[in-house]
Amino acid sequence: MNTEQLDSIMRSSGAVAWGVATAESVDSEAWERRERWISDGNNARMDYLDRYPDVRRDPRNLLEEARSVIVAAYSYYPSRRQPADAPQFAWYAYGRDYHEVVRARLERVASRLDEVYDGARFRICVDTAPLMERYWAVKAGVGFVGRNAQLIVPGHGSACFLGEIVTTIPLPASTPSEGACPDGCDLCIRACPGGAISRECTVDARRCLSYLTIEHRGAFTDGMPQLGRRIYGCDACQSACPLNRGISPTDIPEFLPSEALMSLTDSDIATLTPERFSSIFSHSAVKRAKLAGLLRNLSALTPRSAAGPPSEDKI
């Protein structure tokens, strides 16, 4: 299969960008940077990020005899936003759970490849395996890592889900990305409500509202950043980023905003039953926070009357 044929398969899966990296050990500089990030405690209580270092270091430990890592980016950039006074959900949660959607699309890619490459093996990863996915995305030429630690796909911004196919097929490697943020830009650093972003392209999860509203379990403690109106996730750095302006919204139907989510009010959430939560969110990434998490976040929101527009809109 030549690159044009593979491109056609990837584009028809809905990928806005894709590329191939050779399956090999992560280079020492990237690995040491990651180890430092963990040892400085930036992963907060996400202990799972420190597990399976051998797999994380080398995708050949995920799939024996792997030769290539295909990385694909799928835009979720929304065509519209929630009303400013609504409890705010992260853009990525507006539509269906990307784990299901991207996996289904990559499974179709893998089965097309399987028809051509007899005996090939595949491992599909959508945030489900200990892969350093942004590292592989840069290696595969899909984009570069911005100062907010998000992968930025040129022309499509940072509102993109990543998925990978690790495979035994020896595909030609793409040219790694050499992109970078514009000189002197620090809009995301200034926009971050918790001051979580450093100039060295790292994010401290302990100060990140995305982590705190989704992954953090238990009560909020004094000194944590204020949520404002953010009930699930945070897009302050993405909203501030000039590379996310003037780009086309997603055309993947499953990522279009769910009306049930977009119209939720504070009182709708306060009165959610487990059944209603399940009916709205069973195919949504929001289920990760669980009903208890949403209710905890709701109680920490700035009241509607005092909120004004979300802080990213003031920039």
Ligand code: SF4
């Ligand atoms: S806001 Fe500026 S510094 Fe931050 S990710 Fe975007 S381009 Fe890079």
